Amino acid sequence: MRAYLVQHGEATAKEIDPERPLTEAGRRDVEKVAAFVRPLALRVGAIVHSGKTRAARTAEILSLAFQARSGVLSREGMDPNEPVGPLSQELAQAQEDLVLVGHLPFLSKLASALIAGAELREMIAFRQGGIVCVERREDATWRLVWVVAPELLV
Numbered sequence: 001m002r003a004y005l006v007q008h009g010e011a012t013a014k015e016i017d018p019e020r021p022l023t024e025a026g027r028r029d030v031e032k033v034a035a036f037v038r039p040l041a042l043r044v045g046a047i048v049h050s051g052k053t054r055a056a057r058t059a060e061i062l063s064l065a066f067q068a069r070s071g072v073l074s075r076e077g078m079d080p081n082e083p084v085g086p087l088s089q090e091l092a093q094a095q096e097d098l099v100l101v102g103h104l105p106f107l108s109k110l111a112s113a114l115i116a117g118a119e120l121r122e123m124i125a126f127r128q129g130g131i132v133c134v135e136r137r138e139d140a141t142w143r144l145v146w147v148v149a150p151e152l153l154v
Contacts, residue, residue: 001136002145003091004099005107006062009129011054019053029129029150030058034065036153037131045096046070050078050103059101066099078102084110084119092140114142127151
């Protein structure tokens with residue numbers, strides 16, 4: 001089982017717009033990453049986001065690259081400072097690959113909890129609009145498979 005952890009694209013400052021939509025640069029970054037992974041024809045059960053505007057828009061853009069059986073879904077419990085335990089436990093039992101679009105520090109803690117078993121260690125430097133692919137092995141441990149960041153793509 002693979003989980004594709006995605007930090008939302010760059011968002012407008014809350015002082016400018018409290019809804020925090022993606023900036024033009026944020027939208028372009030996510031589109032660039034989506035175009036890069038599209039040829040892989042990745043199939044997932046769903047693309048799940050936190051419900052915040054910036055995460056929802058990022059998820060919508062990524063839906064052009066991932067074939068999601070259940071489409072794009074909003075989910076509670078993925079806000080920036082939520083505990084990662086409940087989602088970590090769900091991922092331990094998940095049968096289908098998933099795309100999870102959210103925020104820091106939540107995603108960083110989730111990745112660390114999965115890979116190292118301790119959410120307080122920052123294992124991965126997430127990038128806005130980037131994708132971190134982690135995989136659950138047969139022995140129930142997780143490993144980092146690949147990372148793509150917008151600044152690496154031309």
